[in-house]
Amino acid sequence: EPEVTQTPSHQVTQMGQEVILRCVPISNHLYFYWYRQILGQKVEFLVSFYNNEISEKSEIFDDQFSVERPDGSNFTLKIRSTKLEDSAMYFCASNNPRDTEAFFGQGTRLTVV
């Protein structure tokens, strides 16, 4: 069964460093999302992406965040200068127009030290 794949599963980075989280959505999907879950808290929407542009973003998704679909298969989330409070689990999701749900990856746990 096709699935959304996220790499790495766990990334540790130093405060102030740039980090790129990678996602491979299901191959025929056209809508892509990033969500964040700080430890012990709820899952929060960051951004949705369609037709090579951001379709919606939350207040959390400020100038230090960016997303890109650099080729036909990857969808990346870049955090330019990481802060301690960026430590969280980041989930990627995708769907195609005929789906009634978005499909989630297993997440990348980002730890900023």
Added chain:
Amino acid sequence: AQSVTQLGSHVSVSEGALVLLRCNYSSSVPPYLFWYVQYPNQGLQLLLKYTSAATLVKGINGFEAEFKKSETSFHLTKPSAHMSDAAEYFCAVSRSGGSNYKLTFGKGTLLTVNP
């Protein structure tokens, strides 16, 4: 705007007892509703979803939920709890129709199952 309220951040039941996890939603447009389960240090697994067909929805692992528009509720139930049901459960809402399934999640309910 959409929002989800999950009543009870922690629910504890005995093995074999009824599980009831409460979810109320607010939405200015007809919603789709979802329940996800998250085991420790794992990702989100979809339990079930309401997408404007039957109001009583059956999901995996014996869970079901009923959409009640008049009460703006989508409570999750299971007749008999099993130890393996211990996890965090999240209710979520999205807009119906269209293809952009931006989800708004509740704060989650941690289910503990006692032997």
